[in-house]
Amino acid sequence: MVKAVRVPRKKGEDMRRRLSSSGLLDEAYFPLHDEEYVYLPVKGKVPRHTLVEVDARRRAVRKGFREMLSGIAGKGAGRIFSSYDVVGDIAVLEVPEELKGRGREIAEALLSSDRKIKAVLGKESGMEGEYRIRKFAFLAGERRTETAYFEHGVRMRLDLAKVYFSPRLSHERGRIASQVGPGENVLVMFAGVGPFALVVAKRRKDAKVYGIELNPDAVRYFEENIRLNRMEGRVEAILGDVRKVVPERFLGVADRVLMPLPKNAEDFLDVALLAAKKGGIIHFYTFVNRAEGNGAAEKKALGAGRKAGRKIEILGSREVRPFSPSTVQVVVDFRAV
Ligand SMILES: C[S@@+](CC[C@H](N)C(=O)[O-])C[C@H]1O[C@@H](n2cnc3c(N)ncnc32)[C@H](O)[C@@H]1O
The missing domain is CATH 3.40.50.150 (Vaccinia Virus protein VP39)
Known part of the structure; x- marks a missing residue:
């Protein structure tokens, strides 16, 4: 059983986007629905919403990474799993200080679990300077920071190392x-x-x-x-x-x-x-x-x-x-x- 937010069906898509953009949506599971409601699996507490327990089906792709991650990172796995972003075909990981030595292993696990991801970068700084740019380390896959991203029907090219x-x-x-x-x-x-x-x-x-x-x-x-x-x-x-x-x-x-x-x-x-x-x-x-x-x-x-x-x-x-x-x-x- 997993925790989920329950919302009326017509508000489902809006809520899915909000949970996704705040990093709370648990994409390791498929959402469920009945005639009235959509049930969106979540990773933690959601302000102003009471959570319900649902029997959601796991997605095969993420299952692999989550399991491999638990083996590598132990207790740190949850934090890494809930904080990584995917921009186009590049994944960006935040490897906690105590696991820095295992960053490459974690990145290889992510790469092998999701065929859409071609490169994995590790955050090496916060957003810095006037241009609000982050420093990265190459962890696995192709050595590049440029990618194409798709959202709301719009295609964008960008270089994560040169722009916000x-x-x-x-x-x-x-x-x-x-x-x-x-x-x-x-x-x-x-x-x-x-x-x-x-x-x-x-x-x-x-x-x-x-x-x-x-x-x-x-x-x-x-x-x-x-x-x-x-x-x-x-x-x-x-x-x-x-x-x-x-x-x-x-x-x-x-x-x-x-x-x-x-x-x-x-x-x-x-x-x-x-x-x-x-x-x-x-x-x-x-x-x-x-x-x-x-x-x-x-x-x-x-x-x-x-x-x-x-x-x-x-x-x-x-x-x-x-x-x-x-x-x-x-x-x-x-x-x-
Ligand atoms: C937080 S980023 C937001 C970028 C974009 N709106 C987005 O959501 O991806 C802020 C941007 O403002 C730019 N910036 C900072 N100071 C500026 C200024 N005085 N005039 C114009 N742009 C500026 C930075 O280079 C950076 O790209």
């Missing part, structure tokens, strides 16, 4: 795209290789989407991804610093501004307010202490509004994903009047 990318934000990208109205001008600050911009443009064919990004490698991939998805003319990738580009090109023109730089987006709220037209919506991402809650994030938005002399209407705020035991990433959606 997280598959865990997939649900959030879908959530934002579903809110964009007809003919909107959407400005994605901190655009990376373009995932938010491209997912918005895929869903909203009549929107004009602009993405500003500082990292030249990311902009190169962003431009390639626009071509790959045949979105030339609807999506524009702009190389530069938002603090310089916004005053030059985007004063008061955006119906919607996205700020996916949780580490210090608050330092750029003044820039987002410059870009947002009267009544424009801003999606502000930030980290808060779990104990302080979303209110702390909303306060940052309200403070920036006061400074800029703009009235702020908070439309909502929610946890995007857990970041560490004490910190969560939160998004505040607000209107600048």
Whole structure:
């Protein structure tokens, strides 16, 4: 028997994406359903949901890795299994300090258990510097960091060693795209290789989407991804610093501004307010202490509004994903009047 979240069938897909992007979905098992509900196997507690026990069938692919992992890593297996990501055909593992000597063995086990995975990388640092890039070690398989990733009907190429990318934000990208109205001008600050911009443009064919990004490698991939998805003319990738580009090109023109730089987006709220037209919506991402809650994030938005002399209407705020035991990433959606 495994623990699962039970949700009405029509909410099943939404919940599956949310659990997957927060790393809680236990993909070692198939989901179950009856006439009314879907039962999604999970790896641990899910905030605001009571778990039920279900007799879910194991997927053959992951079974192999989990079993091999228990043999190699003992008690550390659960942590490794629940924290690895797959981006395209590359798996990214976080090997705990005490198991560092066995990283290659763990990676070989993963490689042999899933034929889709062609390379396994180990995290060697957190997201660092202005470009938010991680250092990796090659653990197994092909020695490359470039891959192709598919999400919400959008294909993207990217190099994990040269640009920021997280598959865990997939649900959030879908959530934002579903809110964009007809003919909107959407400005994605901190655009990376373009995932938010491209997912918005895929869903909203009549929107004009602009993405500003500082990292030249990311902009190169962003431009390639626009071509790959045949979105030339609807999506524009702009190389530069938002603090310089916004005053030059985007004063008061955006119906919607996205700020996916949780580490210090608050330092750029003044820039987002410059870009947002009267009544424009801003999606502000930030980290808060779990104990302080979303209110702390909303306060940052309200403070920036006061400074800029703009009235702020908070439309909502929610946890995007857990970041560490004490910190969560939160998004505040607000209107600048
Ligand atoms: C956390 S990443 C998000 C990337 C992308 N939106 C995504 O979700 O994959 C933040 C990005 O902002 C870029 N960045 C940081 N400061 C910037 C600035 N002042 N102007 C433009 N881009 C900036 C970094 O290079 C990085 O690619």
